[in-house]
Amino acid sequence: MTLSPTQRRGLIGAALLSAVLIAIGVLATYFGSRYQIRIVYGAYVNLLVVIGLQIFMGNARITNLSHSAFMGIGAYVAAICVTPAATKAISLPAAPFGLNAFSLDPVTSAIIAIAITALITALVGLFIVRMTPIGATIASLAVLVIIHSIFLFRTDIFKGNQAFFGIPQVFSLTSIIVVAVIVVVLARGFRESRWGVQLRASADDETGAAAMGVNVARLRLIAWILSGIVLAIAGISYAYFLGTISARPFYFNHVFLTLAMLILGGMRTVTGAVLGTFVISFGLEVVRWLETGPVVVGIDLPEVLGLSGVVLGLVIVLTMAFRPQGIMGDREIEDIFSKTK
């Protein structure tokens, strides 16, 4: 297989990003407390979500608002498969189809979760990809609400807003770093692939690209399903580490949080997705600490609930006003080091 120059640059970029991801992970493993490791893990889960979002949004340039719901599907399917039957007999006594009478090993569960999520995204995608960009965004909002109501309504399967507990802890920080590296390479590979280039061309000029023989709907569908798979992986990683899940984290708040990350970093590039995730994840931790009213250099700051929300909203508004392309714009990480294209 011969690679084009941009694809070779893509490989270098993916390697550089992977190095950054591994470095942050190593630092956290050696110097972080248990609590800090949890935060770093959370940041990596969000990273997976944001990259999953970038695969569709960045290449097709259609805003998707349903991603957290697909993450939720992945998390719930994996959780239902992997939780021991004894625990499920207590937590889901009324589950239909014998869902509480079996349990599988983590790998099989993850594969089933990815397959089911991919199937559902494919079905939804068939409709989404044919709409105009703004119509697709709105339809994705409808999808988010529908899936969330199902989570809340079928308490016999999903337990709604209550905790679905007893999921064995399978993942550690190391495993999610490995997953994140794979996903980054995948996302970058897609972006520079024939499909990725054609899709980005269709986002710039849909009619023009179609006239050149690009099957826009098909490419959007491919990106949409790939994005769904990555979101499922994010959901699985979330469930496999925390041990409990509920429907609440897969709704509007999470949608906006991850969207803000992608927008700040720049949705057109994978580097932007990574940068935005880490800036907001760690920035919000600082703000949350300020929110509790700590004592800084002798000054006792007041408790300010809602500060993190204000900051998050301001990040979105200011990015849109002053740098709608995000921090990275069209530049990937390797473009920072070598200016020539």
Add this chain to the structure above:
Amino acid sequence: MEYILQQFINALSFGAEYALLALGLAIVFSVMGLVNFAHGEVIAIGGYTMVAFATLVTANPWIIILGSVVAAALTSVLLERVAFRPVRYADPTTGLLTAFGVSIVLQNLFLLFVSPRPIAVTSLYFLDVPVDLFGIRISSLQLFETLATLVVIVALTLFLKRTIWGLAMQGASLDFQMVRLMGIRANRVFALAFLISGLLAGLACIFIMARRGSVDPHLGFNPVLMAFVACVVGGFGSLPGAVLGGFLLGIVQVAMLVLLPQEYGGMKDAFVFGIIALILVWRPNGILSPPVEKGDKV
């Protein structure tokens, strides 16, 4: 028969409220292509103004109502100046995300400076009394709501068809550059659109507050979601579409409440949004959207 009539009036008044909300979104969208998700927070500002007036200024409900409508209108205009002007000519997605951002900021400011808990407002209870009409019992609020929406529709139509500024706004939705060449100031057209949208938000706020009797930071979220849905169904940017969508949504919601068996009550939203998604599959741009060729210069 009476039951059907009763439910029909329910659908009508729900629909009127959604239409009122949807018009507020549609008028801004038609002029600048912005899906103003912060509309709900403008409504919440109206609600908080009621609280402030009722506790600090006066107990006279009419002054409280006036104050909240004025506050909502001013907030809307202020938001245009501060937040939406930089993204004025950007694509709809940029505008949508900005509006989401503004909405998050405002919600959290309420949380920060007022209170996360609901605050009761009792001064509007007098609007809600039971009335007997042709043998069926309805709330006066439903009547007021439907009437207010009808008045708004007539007034808005007259304004858009008979005044220069109304024509300018209609023109702006088609070809903004041309409107500016005719000597109309762009800033004023935008400010006017947001002013009208704010007034509509204030009006909707009165009815929402009269029904709920309390205000909390997330007051605006559900109404704006419903307005958004109504706009989508009717065709974004089309004012008749917003009205049609609003009433249609009211009918679908009441129909779901009546037709769905009791145990599926929790799935109401899923069904409503499912119907919305299907309408979008049928008409991707909404029912009353103007036909646009993909190659058209927008």
